[in-house]
Amino acid sequence: MAKSAPEPTRLVLCMVGLPARGKTWIARKIARYLAWLGYNAQVFNAGDYRRKWLGAGHRADFFDPRNDEGARARSEMAELALADLLGFMRLGGEVALYDATNTTRSRRDQVRARCSAAGCTVVFVESVCEDPSILEANIRETKLSSPDYAGIDPEDAVRDFRQRIDHYAKVYEPVHADEPASSVRLIDVGRIVVLHRIEGYLPARLVSLLINLHVVRRPIWLTRHGESTHNVEDRIGGDPDLSPRGHRYAAQLARFVRRQAMEPPVVWCSTLRRTIATCAPLAVPAMPWRALDEIDAGVCDGLTYREIAERMPDEYAARRKDKLRYRYPRGESYEDVIERLEPVIIECERQRRPVVIVAHQAVLRALYSYFMDLPRERAPFVEVPLHTLIELVPAPYGYVERRHALAIEAE
Amino acid sequence: MAKSAPEPTRLVLCMVGLPARGKTWIARKIARYLAWLGYNAQVFNAGDYRRKWLGAGHRADFFDPRNDEGARARSEMAELALADLLGFMRLGGEVALYDATNTTRSRRDQVRARCSAAGCTVVFVESVCEDPSILEANIRETKLSSPDYAGIDPEDAVRDFRQRIDHYAKVYEPVHADEPASSVRLIDVGRIVVLHRIEGYLPARLVSLLINLHVVRRPIWLTRHGESTHNVEDRIGGDPDLSPRGHRYAAQLARFVRRQAMEPPVVWCSTLRRTIATCAPLAVPAMPWRALDEIDAGVCDGLTYREIAERMPDEYAARRKDKLRYRYPRGESYEDVIERLEPVIIECERQRRPVVIVAHQAVLRALYSYFMDLPRERAPFVEVPLHTLIELVPAPYGYVERRHALAIEAE
Numbered sequence: 001m002a003k004s005a006p007e008p009t010r011l012v013l014c015m016v017g018l019p020a021r022g023k024t025w026i027a028r029k030i031a032r033y034l035a036w037l038g039y040n041a042q043v044f045n046a047g048d049y050r051r052k053w054l055g056a057g058h059r060a061d062f063f064d065p066r067n068d069e070g071a072r073a074r075s076e077m078a079e080l081a082l083a084d085l086l087g088f089m090r091l092g093g094e095v096a097l098y099d100a101t102n103t104t105r106s107r108r109d110q111v112r113a114r115c116s117a118a119g120c121t122v123v124f125v126e127s128v129c130e131d132p133s134i135l136e137a138n139i140r141e142t143k144l145s146s147p148d149y150a151g152i153d154p155e156d157a158v159r160d161f162r163q164r165i166d167h168y169a170k171v172y173e174p175v176h177a178d179e180p181a182s183s184v185r186l187i188d189v190g191r192i193v194v195l196h197r198i199e200g201y202l203p204a205r206l207v208s209l210l211i212n213l214h215v216v217r218r219p220i221w222l223t224r225h226g227e228s229t230h231n232v233e234d235r236i237g238g239d240p241d242l243s244p245r246g247h248r249y250a251a252q253l254a255r256f257v258r259r260q261a262m263e264p265p266v267v268w269c270s271t272l273r274r275t276i277a278t279c280a281p282l283a284v285p286a287m288p289w290r291a292l293d294e295i296d297a298g299v300c301d302g303l304t305y306r307e308i309a310e311r312m313p314d315e316y317a318a319r320r321k322d323k324l325r326y327r328y329p330r331g332e333s334y335e336d337v338i339e340r341l342e343p344v345i346i347e348c349e350r351q352r353r354p355v356v357i358v359a360h361q362a363v364l365r366a367l368y369s370y371f372m373d374l375p376r377e378r379a380p381f382v383e384v385p386l387h388t389l390i391e392l393v394p395a396p397y398g399y400v401e402r403r404h405a406l407a408i409e410a411e
Numbered sequence: 412m413a414k415s416a417p418e419p420t421r422l423v424l425c426m427v428g429l430p431a432r433g434k435t436w437i438a439r440k441i442a443r444y445l446a447w448l449g450y451n452a453q454v455f456n457a458g459d460y461r462r463k464w465l466g467a468g469h470r471a472d473f474f475d476p477r478n479d480e481g482a483r484a485r486s487e488m489a490e491l492a493l494a495d496l497l498g499f500m501r502l503g504g505e506v507a508l509y510d511a512t513n514t515t516r517s518r519r520d521q522v523r524a525r526c527s528a529a530g531c532t533v534v535f536v537e538s539v540c541e542d543p544s545i546l547e548a549n550i551r552e553t554k555l556s557s558p559d560y561a562g563i564d565p566e567d568a569v570r571d572f573r574q575r576i577d578h579y580a581k582v583y584e585p586v587h588a589d590e591p592a593s594s595v596r597l598i599d600v601g602r603i604v605v606l607h608r609i610e611g612y613l614p615a616r617l618v619s620l621l622i623n624l625h626v627v628r629r630p631i632w633l634t635r636h637g638e639s640t641h642n643v644e645d646r647i648g649g650d651p652d653l654s655p656r657g658h659r660y661a662a663q664l665a666r667f668v669r670r671q672a673m674e675p676p677v678v679w680c681s682t683l684r685r686t687i688a689t690c691a692p693l694a695v696p697a698m699p700w701r702a703l704d705e706i707d708a709g710v711c712d713g714l715t716y717r718e719i720a721e722r723m724p725d726e727y728a729a730r731r732k733d734k735l736r737y738r739y740p741r742g743e744s745y746e747d748v749i750e751r752l753e754p755v756i757i758e759c760e761r762q763r764r765p766v767v768i769v770a771h772q773a774v775l776r777a778l779y780s781y782f783m784d785l786p787r788e789r790a791p792f793v794e795v796p797l798h799t800l801i802e803l804v805p806a807p808y809g810y811v812e813r814r815h816a817l818a819i820e821a822e
Contacts, residue, residue: 177603190609191607192605192606192607192608193605194603194604194605194606195603195604195605195622196602196603197602197603198601198604198622201758201761204619204622204623204761207618207622208615208616208618211609211615211618212615238741239741296707330650330712336701339701340751347612350612350615
């Protein structure tokens with residue numbers, strides 16, 4: 001999806017659903033994806049406002065709809081979050097995610113009216129889930145570590161949180177097809193998806209992300225190809241073969257994956273010789289993706305950085321000044337690379353098996369910055385050394401990383 | 412969407428719906444899109460089998476469920492189509508579209524069992540529409556020209572066709588969430604879309620196409636940039652400016668669009684100077700898309716074909732031998748261009764306004780071959796001369812073309 005959308009973007013994605021339905025997980029996932037693509041996107045979480053202004057530690061009775069004081073306080077906090085959200089949109093925000101329960105029709109009508117008045121399009125994103133095992137896992141993984149339950153016995157906390165859910169369930173009105181707004185209803189994490197009046201460039205493209213979401217946990221392994229004959233000479237680009245050291249890395253990588261993978265992984269490489277050769281010793285055939293090819297250095301292809309600095313000092317300086325946006329003459333920028341990697345991200349989100357991606361420095365920097373939710377500006381500076389496997393392990397709201405420097409045996 | 416899917420494709424898309432719900436339109440649209448992307452895809456239409464083997468001209472009573480003979484004959488024809496479909500899949504077909512009503516649960520269960528036994532995944536694609544104006548338009552546009560109604564008074568034909576629908580409606584069971592298959596339900600041409608267990612690379616990506624379908628008719632205008640300084644010298648690639656003649660074409664183009672467009676069009680160009688300059692005189696700002704840049708000629712960029720033939724005779728010969736798949740060293744093939752144009756196609760399908768695309772020869776050949784449903788092999792040979800506007804006008808199942816050679820005034 002090009003950031004260069006065919007129309008200006010002023011979109012509010014309003015989450016809907018009972019507690020523990022993964023609203024925060026979905027909202028953060030969308031925000032991460034959009035920020036990576038270059039959108040000015042931000043999440044506004046009503047619970048964070050409550051904990052900030054009223055202090056954490058509210059028990060279930062606070063969420064009882066019959067508790068007038070609690071209801072008033074919660075409504076105030078939801079309003080504060082919405083006010084900040086609209087302020088963000090006024091100041092040039094492109095996509096805001098309103099992470100609150102919004103479980104009643106009247107509340108949703110209010111939110112829609114307020115956003116429309118501010119010139120924003122609203123899409124409701126509702127998560128419905130009655131699978132007790134998913135709910136239980138979600139409560140234990142994310143709610144027990146919430147400041148609301150600091151120092152509370154886990155079983156008491158789970159019990160209290162279930163009561164909180166029951167209080168919301170009493171007044172819950174699922175999004176209905178007759179509500180005059182666009183909506184995406186995700187039932188049981190993508191088992192059923194109902195799209196209602198999904199129009200506009202960005203909402204239509206976001207559907208690709210949303211229908212591929214799942215909660216299966218599996219690692220993602222990122223690595224550059226083994227050392228190439230160009231690496232030895234410090235040249236960029238081209239389509240060189242592996243050096244003898246590079247071949248030894250390929251053998252090490254295959255050993256590592258064989259030992260570590262709990263099930264056969266999916267393996268993707270670029271269409272360039274050095275990644276295909278790096279995958280050759282793996283037990284699983286690698287699929288070459290052109291989207292994983294190294295950044296196209298255009299007229300600088302095959303040169304060393306020193307040669308670029310000497311022959312094209314202006315280009316060299318321009319690149320140092322803005323490495324994210326700098327585009328090699330007749331070649332690509334990091335922004336271009338991010339754009340062409342979008343299908344890889346969608347496909348990676350869809351995969352339920354471990355994924356091994358054997359690619360190139362700039363490409364891996366771009367992918368890494370998505371998974372680790374880095375600001376785009378930092379993407380071109382991520383350390384991705386040769387002969388190092390970056391393992392991304394799923395965590396409640398993203399990934400944690402482990403780096404494995406694979407020892408290359410001497411010849 | 413890369414043709415190089417991460418898994419082999421053996422997919423049957425089984426249409427479901429009452430007559431006149433656009434099943435054939437949707438099936439053909441999917442088939443055209445997939446064939447363009449390089450899939451071996453084919454539509455099997457049960458009505459065609461009936462007309463071929465039993466002769467056209469059946470009246471409504473033939474479709475009455477109480478007509479045992481008619482029911483048996485229709486069932487036989489549906490079986491013939493399904494047998495051919497399964498034969499196609501056995502011989503290496505990747506995606507088959509089964510274009511029949513499949514309006515009962517028991518029929519769908521049968522189809523699913525047969526396809527599963529043949530190692531194919533089934534996705535039901537149901538079209539539901541009760542909007543009388545859409546139905547009326549569909550009947551008049553597509554059914555009256557069917558051989559079934561050759562020589563019949565149009566009003567009689569419409570009446571008969573409505574009776575045929577009523578017969579099917581008596582036994583119609585919409586796809587239900589408890590059916591153990593993947594399904595996409597399109598309600599009122601995309602107003603509501605219900606996705607059920609949509610898994611796998613291709614089904615998930617097809618959703619992008621399906622949710623953007625609409626029945627608004629608007630022209631698409633394709634044109635190359637005005638003549639460039641490279642065109643004058645017969646050089647390919649590069650990023651040249653327009654020649655004086657090229658600038659005059661840009662002015663002519665703006666006049667033509669102003670006169671012809673019934674509403675403000677959407678204008679897209681590439682990121683190269685010659686298309687941006689061609690759009691400059693247009694009243695509407697053009698959005699530059701990198702996906703619309705000319706085919707990357709890699710090491711041949713900036714050369715003339717004669718220079719390529721002299722300096723790299725092997726490359727020249729390889730390109731002549733297989734122009735679709737030939738990839739310039741360090742550059743692109745036509746297949747690569749098609750792949751990167753996929754988001755442009757999806758966005759073009761989504762647009763309800765006229766679209767003007769100002770791009771380059773290879774890119775326009777690829778786009779044209781999608782809209783005109785040409786075999787991929789013919790794409791590299793489509794005539795796309797300079798200073799000619801190709802107008803694609805919607806027709807019931809595709810587009811018809813008009814070419815406007817815009818006169819360039821003498822200097």
